[in-house]
Amino acid sequence: MEINTAEYIGSWQKNADMPHTEKPEFAFIGRSNVGKSSLINMLTQRNGLAKTSSTPGKTQSINLFLLNKQIQFVDLPGYGYAKVSKDQREVFGKMIKYYLRDRMNLFCLFVLVDLRIKPQAIDLSFINECGENGIPMALIGTKADKLKPAELAENKSAIENALLEVWDELPPFFISSAETKEGREEIWSFIKGTLPK
Ligand SMILES: Nc1nc2c(ncn2[C@@H]2O[C@H](COP(=O)(O)OP(=O)(O)OP(=O)(O)O)[C@@H](O)[C@H]2O)c(=O)[nH]1
Ligand SMILES: [Mg+2]
Known part of the structure; x- marks a missing residue:
């Protein structure tokens, strides 16, 4: 997928304050430091579009990006980071x-796992929980460059097997x-496949 334009639209603390749009939206979630922001930059071929850091807890709000004036990416804060306060x-x-719960134009949530x-x-x-909520x-799976093929296959199956204890069918992986x-190509081709023809 060729990205001709990639614009940062803004950041919000609450979904209710975000601009409403019918543009197809794809959001990225996962534990802090799993590589959400880096993946957005990789997919859009724009280093620095989403802010990354080697310190977990970098992304602290809902960040919206518009690609090719057509589809939106959302960079979300990570979950489960022990070092931020309980309140945070x-x-x-x-x-x-x-x-x-409320984003009507969410086409797909990408859940990143290390x-x-x-x-x-x-x-x-x-x-x-996402599965239960439809x-x-x-x-x-992120950071594949850090693994040997056999380790990668083993860890991927371990995640799949854990999910198959609960679900009959697995989401795309x-x-x-x-x-x-x-x-990059596989993820873009999946995204394109979800868009209205
Ligand atoms: N080797 C390797 N490092 C990666 C990869 N993706 C991300 N990283 C590194 O992992 C760290 C965290 O990356 P981010 O993209 O900021 O992670 P995040 O999930 O957005 O983190 P938060 O915003 O803190 O929740 C950075 O040091 C990245 O350089 C990858 O595919 N391979
Ligand atoms: Mg981030």
Whole structure:
């Protein structure tokens, strides 16, 4: 996918304050530091469009980007970061919850999981809750460049098996690396497939 224009629209603390639009929207969520903002930059081929950091807890609001004047990407704060205060975690939790509950133009939520580690309870419970709420979802395993192929396959299956204990069917599952750009074509082709013809 060629990205001709990528614009930062703004940041909001509450879904209710966000501009309403019917443009198809794709949001990125996952634990702090999993690589949400980096993936947005990789997919849009714009380093620095979404702010990244090696310190977890960088993204603290709902950030909206408009691509090719046509579709929107949303960079969300991470969940489950122990070092932010309990109050702040609650604020992030509500931000995410109401965004997911009320955003009418959300076409797909990409849930990012770190492929370097075994399935994490917080990821599984988040994914299960989204499934229960009927949120259209796809999984993206991140930081694939850090793993050998065998480890990658093993960790991906471990996540799939954990989900298959609860669900009969798995959501689409992509592998990505912001470093090598692995997964870029597959993710864009999936996004295009969800758009109205
Ligand atoms: N090797 C490698 N590092 C990555 C990859 N994606 C992200 N990182 C690194 O992981 C760290 C966190 O990346 P971010 O994109 O800021 O993560 P985030 O999920 O947006 O984090 P928060 O906004 O804090 O929730 C940064 O140091 C990135 O350079 C990847 O695919 N490969
Ligand atoms: Mg971020």
